[in-house]
Ligand SMILES: NC(=O)c1ccc[n+]([C@@H]2O[C@H](COP(=O)([O-])OP(=O)(O)OC[C@H]3O[C@@H](n4cnc5c(N)ncnc54)[C@H](O)[C@@H]3O)[C@@H](O)[C@H]2O)c1
C-alpha cells in the first residue's frame with residue numbers, strides 16, 4: 001500500500017476544509033483536489049497542503065495527480081448537494097455525484113490505492129420507516145441527490161468485490177456549526193441550509209426565515225433533524241481512516257448525535273444565542289422533506305470509537321454566529 005499523502009476531493013468546501021484542518025493536526029500529509037465551483041481557496045492553509053485546482057472528472061489531471069503523489073487513501077467530499085435542484089436537474093447530480101467519481105476510482109484501481117472514505121448522507125434512507133435510523137434501515141432515497149449517493153455506495157461495494165477497495169460510507173445527518181477559531185465556516189452560495197439561513201435573517205442579510213411546513217406529525221408540527229457539528233464530522237473522518245488502516249472492511253456508518261431538534265426549536269435557540277428577534281414566515285412543506293431524521297449512532301461508537309462531542313445545537317449556532325460575524329465570512333477570495 002502506498003505511503004503517499006491523503007487525497008481530499010472537495011477539500012475547499014465546508015465539511016472538507018474542516019476535515020483538512022483536523023487531519024493536519026494529526027500530522028497527515030494532504031493533497032486537496034477542488035474545482036472551486038463551491039469551494040474557497042482561502043478556506044485552505046495553502047502553506048500546509050498541496051492544492052490542485054481541477055475537476056475530478058478530468059481523467060488526464062487525475063492520472064497525473066495519482067502518478068505524482070501516489071495517495072494512500074481518498075477522502076471524497078466533492079459533490080453537488082442541493083436536494084431541490086437535484087429534483088429539477090437530476091442529470092447534473094448523476095453526472096457529478098455518480099459518473100465523475102468513476103474517473104477517480106479508475107485511477108485508484110490503476111494505482112493500487114484501496115482506501116476510500118465517502119461523504120454519504122442520511123438522504124440515502126429516504127422517508128424513515130423507524131426512528132432512530134440505524135445502518136440496516138432500508139435505503140429508498142426520495143430525491144436524485146440521495147439516489148446518486150446511494151448508487152455510489154453500490155459502486156464502491158462492487159469495487160471491493162472486484163479489486164479489494166475498502167470504503168467507509170459516512171452517512172452524515174445535518175452538518176452544522178463552524179470551526180471554533182472562526183476562521184473557516186459554512187459559506188455556500190446560494191445558502192439553503194436552515195441554521196445559516198436563520199442567522200442570515202438575524203443579521204438582515206435576508207428579510208426573514210420561512211419555515212417549510214407546520215403540519216408535520218411532530219410535537220410542534222415542524223420537521224425534526226439531527227444536527228451534527230462539522231468538527232465532529234472531521235474527527236470521524238480521522239477515525240474512519242484509522243479503521244481502514246487497521247484492515248477494516250467496507251461498511252456504512254451513521255454520523256449523528258441521536259438527538260432531534262425541530263425547526264422552531266432551532267429558531268428559538270438562534271434567538272437566544274444572537275439576542276435578536278428573528279422574523280419568521282410560515283410556508284408550505286418543501287418537496288422531499290421527511291418529517292423526522294434522527295440517527296442511531298451506536299455503530300460509529302462500536303467500530304470507530306467515535307461519538308459526537310458537540311450535542312447541543314446552541315453550541316453549533318454559537319460557532320456559526322461567530323463565523324458570520326468574523327472577518328472572513330462572505331469575504332473568501334474565491
Ligand atoms: N452539508 C451537509 O449537511 C451534508 C450532509 C450529508 C452529506 N453531505 C455531503 O458532504 C460533502 C461535502 O458537503 P459540503 O456541505 O461541504 O459541500 P460543499 O459544496 O461546501 O463542498 C463540496 C466541494 O466539492 C467541490 N466540488 C464539487 N464538484 C467537484 C468536482 N467535480 N471536482 C472537484 N471538486 C468539486 C466544490 O467546489 C466544493 O468545494 C458532499 O458530498 C455532500 O453531499 C453534506
Ligand SMILES: O=c1ccn([C@@H]2O[C@H](COP(=O)(O)OP(=O)(O)O[C@H]3O[C@H](CO)[C@H](O)[C@H](O)[C@H]3O)[C@@H](O)[C@H]2O)c(=O)[nH]1
Pocket residue numbers: 081082083121122123172173174192193194195197209210211212213223224225263286289293
Ligand atoms: O429556509 C429553510 C431551510 C430549511 N428549513 C427546514 O429545516 C430543515 C433542515 O433543512 P436543511 O436544508 O438545512 O437540511 P436537509 O434536512 O434538507 O438536509 C438534507 O440535505 C443535505 C444536503 O444539503 C444533507 O445531505 C442531509 O443529509 C439531508 O438530510 C428541513 O426540515 C427544512 O424543511 C426551513 O424550514 N427553512
